[in-house]
Amino acid sequence: MWSLSKISGLIDHWLNGKLGSGWASVAEMVIVGLCVIGLFAILGLVLVLMERKVSAWMQIRLGPNRVGPKGLLQSLADTLKLLVKEGLTPDGADKFLFNLAPFVAMIAAMLLMAPIAFAKDFQIWDVNIGVLYITAISSISVIGILMAGWSSNNKYSLLGAMRSGAQIVSYELSAGLSILSIVVLTGSLKVSDIIAAQQNGWWIFKGHVPALIAFVIFIIAATAETNRAPFDLAEAESELTAGFHTEYSGMKFALFFLAEYVNVFIVCAIGATLFLGGWMPFHIGSWEGFNHIMDYIPSSIWFFGKTFFLIFLIMWFRWTFPRLRIDQLLNLEWKYLLPIGMVNIILVTIVAIKGWHF
Amino acid sequence: MNGSAIIFYGLGALTLVSALLAVTAKKIFRAAIFLLFTLIGVAGIYFWLNYEFIAAVQIVVYVGGIVVMIIFSIFLTQQSGEKLPSPPTRRMVSALVATILGFALAGLQIWQHHFTGDGKIVIEPSVLNIGKRMLGTGDGGYALPFEVVSMLLLAAMIGCIVIAMRSNNKTT
Amino acid sequence: MFLVDYLKDITGAIKSLLTGMRRTGYYFTHHKEIITQQYPDNRDTLKLPERFRGEVVMSHNESNEHRCTGCTACELACPNGTIKVVTKFDISPEGKKKKAVDKFIYHLELCTMCNLCIEACPTDAIRMAQSFEHSVYDRAELTKVLNKPGSKIEEGVE
Numbered sequence: 001m002w003s004l005s006k007i008s009g010l011i012d013h014w015l016n017g018k019l020g021s022g023w024a025s026v027a028e029m030v031i032v033g034l035c036v037i038g039l040f041a042i043l044g045l046v047l048v049l050m051e052r053k054v055s056a057w058m059q060i061r062l063g064p065n066r067v068g069p070k071g072l073l074q075s076l077a078d079t080l081k082l083l084v085k086e087g088l089t090p091d092g093a094d095k096f097l098f099n100l101a102p103f104v105a106m107i108a109a110m111l112l113m114a115p116i117a118f119a120k121d122f123q124i125w126d127v128n129i130g131v132l133y134i135t136a137i138s139s140i141s142v143i144g145i146l147m148a149g150w151s152s153n154n155k156y157s158l159l160g161a162m163r164s165g166a167q168i169v170s171y172e173l174s175a176g177l178s179i180l181s182i183v184v185l186t187g188s189l190k191v192s193d194i195i196a197a198q199q200n201g202w203w204i205f206k207g208h209v210p211a212l213i214a215f216v217i218f219i220i221a222a223t224a225e226t227n228r229a230p231f232d233l234a235e236a237e238s239e240l241t242a243g244f245h246t247e248y249s250g251m252k253f254a255l256f257f258l259a260e261y262v263n264v265f266i267v268c269a270i271g272a273t274l275f276l277g278g279w280m281p282f283h284i285g286s287w288e289g290f291n292h293i294m295d296y297i298p299s300s301i302w303f304f305g306k307t308f309f310l311i312f313l314i315m316w317f318r319w320t321f322p323r324l325r326i327d328q329l330l331n332l333e334w335k336y337l338l339p340i341g342m343v344n345i346i347l348v349t350i351v352a353i354k355g356w357h358f
Numbered sequence: 359m360n361g362s363a364i365i366f367y368g369l370g371a372l373t374l375v376s377a378l379l380a381v382t383a384k385k386i387f388r389a390a391i392f393l394l395f396t397l398i399g400v401a402g403i404y405f406w407l408n409y410e411f412i413a414a415v416q417i418v419v420y421v422g423g424i425v426v427m428i429i430f431s432i433f434l435t436q437q438s439g440e441k442l443p444s445p446p447t448r449r450m451v452s453a454l455v456a457t458i459l460g461f462a463l464a465g466l467q468i469w470q471h472h473f474t475g476d477g478k479i480v481i482e483p484s485v486l487n488i489g490k491r492m493l494g495t496g497d498g499g500y501a502l503p504f505e506v507v508s509m510l511l512l513a514a515m516i517g518c519i520v521i522a523m524r525s526n527n528k529t530t
Numbered sequence: 531m532f533l534v535d536y537l538k539d540i541t542g543a544i545k546s547l548l549t550g551m552r553r554t555g556y557y558f559t560h561h562k563e564i565i566t567q568q569y570p571d572n573r574d575t576l577k578l579p580e581r582f583r584g585e586v587v588m589s590h591n592e593s594n595e596h597r598c599t600g601c602t603a604c605e606l607a608c609p610n611g612t613i614k615v616v617t618k619f620d621i622s623p624e625g626k627k628k629k630a631v632d633k634f635i636y637h638l639e640l641c642t643m644c645n646l647c648i649e650a651c652p653t654d655a656i657r658m659a660q661s662f663e664h665s666v667y668d669r670a671e672l673t674k675v676l677n678k679p680g681s682k683i684e685e686g687v688e
Contacts, residue, residue: 058554062566129410136414139422320554
């Protein structure tokens with residue numbers, strides 16, 4: 001059976017033979033960087049098209065169907081248009097920070113790619129604090145938004161940035177708590193350990209009700225953290241025109257847009273890793289034959305399948321629910337999600353100590 | 359000079375330059391952003407030392423917590439976009455003198471201190487070890503300070519709630 | 531009980547959210563519900579909904595007769611002066627003078643398709659047609675005379 005880890009091993013071997021270990025690692029870093037950028041570009045194209053199609057079908061419309069076969073090249077055409085657009089910097093804006101902000105948002109999203117396991121033994125950096133690293137880096141992404149909002153010299157941008165800051169900071173708590181419940185069950189922060197612990201069943205099934213509650217809280221918090229509807233107050237079109245990226249145009253806007261979609265991908269990948277077993281195939285206890293058949297599906301397909309399932313779920317939320325008001329948003333977090341999350345983590349701890357999970 | 363040293367000097371330069379810019383920036387928001395880069399540089403040095411846990415905590419607490427708080431308070435104050443006036447010469451001179459004296463003191467300490475560690479005794483900074491130390495009651499355990507600090511934080515939290523909570527009969 | 535209310539709140543919220551998601555999920559999986567018309571492509575097979583209002587027309591039967599009595603109720607009902615009814619007096623066989631419509635002038639460029647004239651008409655002489663490709667090169671072409679030349683009032687319409 002083919003596997004991505006073999007390909008990466010082969011490249012590593014070849015580079016080490018050609019260049020010596022020092023330059024080989026430099027070359028590998030460059031290759032990994034290029035791969036991440038390439039993945040970003042593809043994700044941007046695919047996710048934008050997917051969002052437009054999903055939204056269209058949910059609203060009984062057709063969606064893009066003109067450019068290319070069945071409209072598949074629509075997002076490519078949009079990118080081309082954004083590339084040739086003029087990148088305006090508004091008068092009175094803080095030029096340095098205004099131009100820096102999209103890159104901060106982008107770099108934060110790129111750093112988050114590091115600990116994600118895309119397939120079996122195919123991971124950029126299996127850092128031993130994996131999950132904590134993800135929480136830490138995702139708190140940087142709010143800085144990009146705050147920077148963009150402030151430096152635009154526009155009241156809508158500032159309001160949007162403040163809303164988004166308040167939202168991300170408060171929803172990080174419940175996202176952290178639900179991530180923590182899986183860490184308690186696994187006993188490790190390392191991403192590869194968390195996936196390995198799900199060999200005989202995914203946590204969402206193994207962890208009984210507490211894991212399910214944690215999953216629901218995680219999905220809600222992830223939707224809020226990525227500033228998507230029904231939590232898109234930061235860029236509420238009808239109230240703030242576009243929030244923090246009102247003043248951005250051309251490629252700088254595209255970077256924000258891309259960072260948003262990549263963040264969606266990343267939180268869904270993390271959710272898939274923690275609750276749905278990452279690249280681990282679907283196994284049922286002792287059904288040897290069934291498990292064997294499942295093993296034949298490549299691990300990367302499992303990973304991307306689960307991730308895209310979660311992305312679809314989040315898109316489904318977006319095109320079904322109306323936007324929350326700011327007080328409803330904070331009520332939901334502080335009066336519902338956080339207390340439930342805290343009680344839930346005690347339940348998870350009891351389950352973990354008693355060994356009630358399978 | 360190998361790759362590791364290059365990374366170290368790069369991170370050090372990032373930290374120092376942005377620290378310098380943070381204190382000399384004319385706009386208060388820029389100062390906050392440069393402070394952020396300083397803290398990220400420090401976190402980068404922790405990563406370079408392979409102390410990933412401390413690096414991640416540095417980012418969570420300082421970058422995600424404190425700097426965001428500072429930026430929020432800047433947003434809420436007026437005239438955040440205006441340029442600050444440059445300080446009078448007397449103050450600049452005294453600040454410079456204080457900086458040089460502090461630098462000299464720190465340099466003297468480092469110069470006189472004989473670093474005995476030979477770099478062979480490596481304590482693995484894994485999360486498991488940190489957790490065991492943090493909650494250990496035996497030798498090298500930090501259970502008591504940990505609890506004391508959490509009491510302090512609890513007191514601070516209750517204080518915040520008391521300040522934020524207004525009794526109904528007073529306000530209406 | 532506070533806790534019971536709290537839990538009821540949560541279950542109620544989840545239930546209502548799932549109801550909404552079931553609806554959108556239904557639309558997502560049932561593509562035959564899509565109502566978008568791909569207009570210039572399906573021009574020949576285009577089916578407009580029954581209530582679509584394109585323009586005001588006057589119906590004539592085979593012997594070139596309409597049902598308009600020239601009462602000007604539509605002209606009075608029109609909120610922005612789209613309709614102008616020019617009347618004349620016909621001489622009936624008994625020698626009586628009778629009011630009849632000479633020219634039913636309709637300004638399409640002023641019409642908002644509000645349907646008030648159709649509701650005001652006591653004899654159902656005018657109706658809304660479904661044609662909507664109204665663009666012309668000269669504005670004057672938008673002013674139309676709705677009763678066909680030489681048409682008469684239908685027998686028995688008072």
